[in-house]
Every structure is written in C-alpha cells, then in structure tokens.
Amino acid sequence: MKAGELMQREYLSIDVGGTAIKSARINHSGNIISKFRVATPRTKEAFLTTLLNIWHENSSVVAVCVSVPGIVNSKTGQVQFTGALAYMGVFDLGDYLSAKTSLPVYVGNDANCATLAEMWLGNLSEVNTGAVVTLGTSVGGGIVVNGRLLHGPHFRAGELSAIITNRDDPVAKQRTVGATTSAVQMVRQVATACRLTDPDDGRKVFEYINARDDRAWAIFTAYCRRVAILLINLQAVLDLDVVLIGGGISAQPILITEIQRQFKQVQASDRRLTDDIRIPVIEAAKFGNEANLLGALYGFFLKFEE
Structure with a gap:
C-alpha cells in the first residue's frame, strides 16, 4: 500500500477510564482527526452499548483500538476488568467488538497503551x-x-x-x-x-x-x-x-x-x-490525555501490521 493511501486510512481509538470514555479518529501517522468524550456508564449493558454507539458514529474507520483498565490478554482481547469497571468481570471484549463491527480489533491495558505511545512517537x-x-x-x-x-x-x-x-x-x-x-x-x-x-x-x-x-x-x-x-x-x-x-x-x-x-x-x-x-x-512523559488513544493504535499496528 502506498504512503498516501495509508495516510488516508482512519482508525477508531477508544480510551476507557473510570469516569469518562474518550475516543478519536486517528490516521496512520498518529495525527488525531477528531476527538469525542462521554461519561463512563455504570452497568455492563450500558457500557457495551456506549462502545457500539461510538463505533456507529465513526463507522468509516478501518479498525477499532481500545485501551482499558485491567488485566488484558493483548493477543485475544480478553479483559479482567478492575477498578470502576469491575462490574464487567472477565469479558472477551476483542471478540465482542470484532463480531459487532466486522473489523480487526486491538485491546490493551491502559498503562501499557501509554507506554506504547511513548515508544512510537514520544x-x-x-x-x-x-x-x-x-x-x-x-x-x-x-x-x-x-x-x-x-x-x-x-x-x-x-x-x-x-x-x-x-x-x-x-x-x-x-x-x-x-x-x-x-x-x-x-x-x-x-x-x-x-x-x-x-x-x-x-x-x-x-x-x-x-x-x-x-x-x-x-x-x-x-x-x-x-x-x-x-x-x-x-x-x-x-x-x-x-x-x-x-x-x-x-x-x-x-x-x-x-x-x-x-x-x-x-x-x-x-x-x-x-x-x-x-x-x-x-x-x-510526552503525551498527556492523548497517550492511551495513540498507544492503543500503535498496539494495533504491532499486532496486525508488522
């Protein structure tokens, strides 16, 4: 794929926090095209609905990348949620989002995603x-x-x-x-x-x-x-x-x-x-509130594009 075609591709990156869920469309070079923010729900059903709504509003993207708090098997996307999202328990978030969006999905631990952002561009x-x-x-x-x-x-x-x-x-x-x-x-x-x-x-x-x-x-x-x-x-x-x-x-x-x-x-x-x-x-660290968004995307690149 040519460099120009890669630049035009946009990825949806989602950073799940205890109080807010931030999301952004980002291109292949790490340029943030647009950003969004919603309150983090307090039930499993509402949480999953919110993630799907974020995707529906950005359905032109070519992949979904997610940063979450918890123990994450970055190979499979299974998460043992912790902290404010402990109500999610152990959940195969990668498989769930992939099935719902028909897109490749990467899920990573939030601190690891922050580190990946620094490794990539920081x-x-x-x-x-x-x-x-x-x-x-x-x-x-x-x-x-x-x-x-x-x-x-x-x-x-x-x-x-x-x-x-x-x-x-x-x-x-x-x-x-x-x-x-x-x-x-x-x-x-x-x-x-x-x-x-x-x-x-x-x-x-x-x-x-x-x-x-x-x-x-x-x-x-x-x-x-x-x-x-x-x-x-x-x-x-x-x-x-x-x-x-x-x-x-x-x-x-x-x-x-x-x-x-x-x-x-x-x-x-x-x-x-x-x-x-x-x-x-x-x-x-170089990146503040955008670290997990960028790092989740870089995690996707390492998993699917290298």
Missing part, C-alpha cells in the same frame, strides 16, 4: 530499556526491555500498584504502592491541610506546593519520596535507562524535580544504593 522512541510510571488514582506501569513492551506470560507485568513497600502497616490494604502512592490522595491531603473548598482542585493545590507552603510542601515531598523509592526498586531489578512519569500531575515541573531530588537523597543514605543503583533519566 520520549521512549529511541530508548532500549525504560518504563512509564503513571501517577493517578493508583499507580500504573509499562516496562520496555530490549525495545519491546514487556507483557509477561500472564499479561501482568508492570502492575506496580501491587508492589509492597509498607509491609509493617497493620492495615493490609495500606501496604502497597497503589495505596500509599496515589496522586489523587496526595492532592486531597494537601487540599485538606490548606483548607481548600474543592478537595480535587489540583491546580490550586500546586499553587500552594510551588509557593512552598509548609502545609503543602511536607505532604508533597513525602509523596515524591515514595515515588522515588518505587523507582529505586525498579532500578534494582531492571537497570532502566529512562523512566517517564505520566498522569495529570506530570505536567507540573516541580514534580519531576522533586522526584529526582528524593531519589538522590534516598540513594545517598545507603552505600549499597550508591554502589548498586544507577539513577535513570527521570522526565515527564
């Missing part, structure tokens, strides 16, 4: 060994080894939220990275400490953080230290060249600067860490 495009760590309600991860996304034999590689770093906490569910390193919870803690009326006003929270307000700064630096410890643990196993920080708060330059500073402080506190751990390049 800050991992020339990186052999790296990772994306997404900071949001929980912590997601995607790992690149020898230039390829690491899925694991059971498609569970990169589940960073399940790492135990606080093993002595008497409350079992507070012992994991997912529980202790939630960006959403950090923002709410700062908002409460600074007596903000909206506990989820991240923009206002970072005004206090950037001003080094004592109430905000203590919470923020402790949070960045926990992120840094997570990165040190990853380095001990993977020896990464680059770690990209994703999620909404990654747009704040002070976040990256403080994670770097905390990494060096923790490392300097123990000679073993100085000797055995190399600090990777730590920077913000």
Whole structure:
C-alpha cells in the first residue's frame, strides 16, 4: 500500500477510564482527526452499548483500538476488568467488538497503551530499556526491555500498584504502592491541610506546593519520596535507562524535580544504593490525555501490521 493511501486510512481509538470514555479518529501517522468524550456508564449493558454507539458514529474507520483498565490478554482481547469497571468481570471484549463491527480489533491495558505511545512517537522512541510510571488514582506501569513492551506470560507485568513497600502497616490494604502512592490522595491531603473548598482542585493545590507552603510542601515531598523509592526498586531489578512519569500531575515541573531530588537523597543514605543503583533519566512523559488513544493504535499496528 502506498504512503498516501495509508495516510488516508482512519482508525477508531477508544480510551476507557473510570469516569469518562474518550475516543478519536486517528490516521496512520498518529495525527488525531477528531476527538469525542462521554461519561463512563455504570452497568455492563450500558457500557457495551456506549462502545457500539461510538463505533456507529465513526463507522468509516478501518479498525477499532481500545485501551482499558485491567488485566488484558493483548493477543485475544480478553479483559479482567478492575477498578470502576469491575462490574464487567472477565469479558472477551476483542471478540465482542470484532463480531459487532466486522473489523480487526486491538485491546490493551491502559498503562501499557501509554507506554506504547511513548515508544512510537514520544520520549521512549529511541530508548532500549525504560518504563512509564503513571501517577493517578493508583499507580500504573509499562516496562520496555530490549525495545519491546514487556507483557509477561500472564499479561501482568508492570502492575506496580501491587508492589509492597509498607509491609509493617497493620492495615493490609495500606501496604502497597497503589495505596500509599496515589496522586489523587496526595492532592486531597494537601487540599485538606490548606483548607481548600474543592478537595480535587489540583491546580490550586500546586499553587500552594510551588509557593512552598509548609502545609503543602511536607505532604508533597513525602509523596515524591515514595515515588522515588518505587523507582529505586525498579532500578534494582531492571537497570532502566529512562523512566517517564505520566498522569495529570506530570505536567507540573516541580514534580519531576522533586522526584529526582528524593531519589538522590534516598540513594545517598545507603552505600549499597550508591554502589548498586544507577539513577535513570527521570522526565515527564510526552503525551498527556492523548497517550492511551495513540498507544492503543500503535498496539494495533504491532499486532496486525508488522
């Protein structure tokens, strides 16, 4: 197929989140033609109907690519849904959408899709060994080894939220990275400490953080230290060249600067860490809200076109 013909092809990419479903028509070069957004339904029937409605409104596309939260068999499209979509249980989303649309379908884990976007057009495009760590309600991860996304034999590689770093906490569910390193919870803690009326006003929270307000700064630096410890643990196993920080708060330059500073402080506190751990390049991921849309499309290319 000629380059011009490829450019004219459009793909439907869908990013399923806990509160909203974003979708876009994207061409073969990764240019977004148009974008849409709807609220995420709260029942299985409504969820599947919404996906089909999105396709009906974009039925001229040549393929459907989907990013979802959960454990995803990217070969078959079967998903073990988690989080706000746990009501979907285990569902063969790839087969379902393929049967309904008569199109090839790719389904990928959301954090993996964010990583694929960086591998394709972002800050991992020339990186052999790296990772994306997404900071949001929980912590997601995607790992690149020898230039390829690491899925694991059971498609569970990169589940960073399940790492135990606080093993002595008497409350079992507070012992994991997912529980202790939630960006959403950090923002709410700062908002409460600074007596903000909206506990989820991240923009206002970072005004206090950037001003080094004592109430905000203590919470923020402790949070960045926990992120840094997570990165040190990853380095001990993977020896990464680059770690990209994703999620909404990654747009704040002070976040990256403080994670770097905390990494060096923790490392300097123990000679073993100085000797055995190399600090990777730590920077913000290139793509924000469009990462999963682009990554799902690149996942499709890797599966069907290579």
